[in-house]
Amino acid sequence: MHVGHARTYSFFDTFVKLLRYLGLDVVLVVNFTDIDDKILNRAREEFGQDMLRRWHEIPERYIREFFDICNKLNIQNATYYPKVTEHINDMVKAIEELVERGFAYVAPDGSVYFDVTKIQDYGKFSGQDIDKLIAGARVEPEPGKRNPLDFALWKSWKPGEPWWDTPWGPGRPGWHLECVVMASKYLGVPLDFHGGGLDLVFPHHENEIAIAKALYGVENLALYWIHVGLVTVRGEKMSKSLKNIIPVEDVLKKHSGEALRLYYAMTHYRKPLDFSFEGLEQAEQHLKTLYAAHDYLLELERSAKDEPGEKDQELVSKAQELEQKFIEALLDDVDTSRAVSELTSFARYVTSTLIYMPEKVSKAAVQAVRMLYIELGRILGILYRTDIPDWLVSLIETIIETRSRLRQLKIFDIADQVRSKLTELGIYVTDTRVRTYWTIDRSKLVY
């Protein structure tokens, strides 16, 4: 998985979390294409003669990696994760229907192609002109196709490859069909939302729509389509030939998943994102500010009184304003960038104003506000590492109290030694006129 895939998954995660925040019951289906050319090629490379017996290890590995990355990026689990190899029967049935109704035909080699000319608006969705497509087709059509734009629903068996039996011979399903069959099985048609990277618009999504029209008689496969802008590197699309692919695994060695999520969130999902480590570094920095505000709230929560405070009202109304503006931004075509800036300005309120009046707010008010702050952050995939173990908190507070006494006694050299030691350990203290606040480097905490 590279940084482009991760952007798409991250965006959909935020989208789903937003819908759930709004109280909607969301069913999310993420398909796994666990057999295709790429996988088989890989298997051939790795296993050679043993390929037929072991090819499935490849998708298994990819899927494991996928879940590992989702975990690190705080991407919530989908409701269903259908795999192609577990839905072969459904696909065969779909193909039979399509052939029966004349939307598809069996080629001499046993492949089955979808006949694009049977769909009147074919090309409209992606804004492609069929005639020009044919004229500009760069790849010579496969022998059994009636029309170069026809696409495979079923690929006939080739020596060495795994296969499934069908009325028209052995083979395996084609990509465009898989998604339609699996998604509609778990969600019904039309889907409310469907999408992916912008590069899937044509031919993949166009073909999906064609299949859905033919198979289910619907106007469109989905009510709403979402296409996430592509990620580029130094202005160019990531590709194997340019050798500029940035795997998420590499990024996560140096940076937290949260920093990457924040980085993604700072650009609107439809815009292209030119990936850079400098940008990611900025996000990392930004994230620290967000965490500092959180930790100060946590500190206030611990020390605040149970009685209502005179500034409770102000605090609560600030929080309400945050929630309202934050959600408003997301409701405007999921403007995560604006949402981040709302969160940031609230964080600034905390670190510039609130922390100077600890005696004027109540525990309950601070806690409620902190919870909201976290909850909103989590829609964006950040602020997941908010808990600090109690024993560690007590330990740090004890050290800080001791240091404060040293400062009162003006024994600054020892106080400074303590501070620099804490800094080394990833604990950052800030002295203010009312008290000393601290925050901790999340990478120092194991979750």
Next chain:
RNA sequence: GCCGGGGUGGCCGAGCGGUCUAAGGCGGCGGGCUGCAGACCCGUUAUUCCCGGGUUCGAAUCCCGGCCCCGGCUCCA
């Protein structure tokens, strides 16, 4: 060639007809925080939104022309 998406400060990136002398972040600079520090705070950092026309009382935002970049048309998130 055909079809899309873009070009906003030192950088990243919002804004998409008035509230824009353009959000927010990062960086820089100046100052504050009754020592110092700072993953703290405050102030400051684009009279200007690729260029040229036009529409409008009013444009970064709409229209026309040009330049440049990226992507799709082939597996691709």
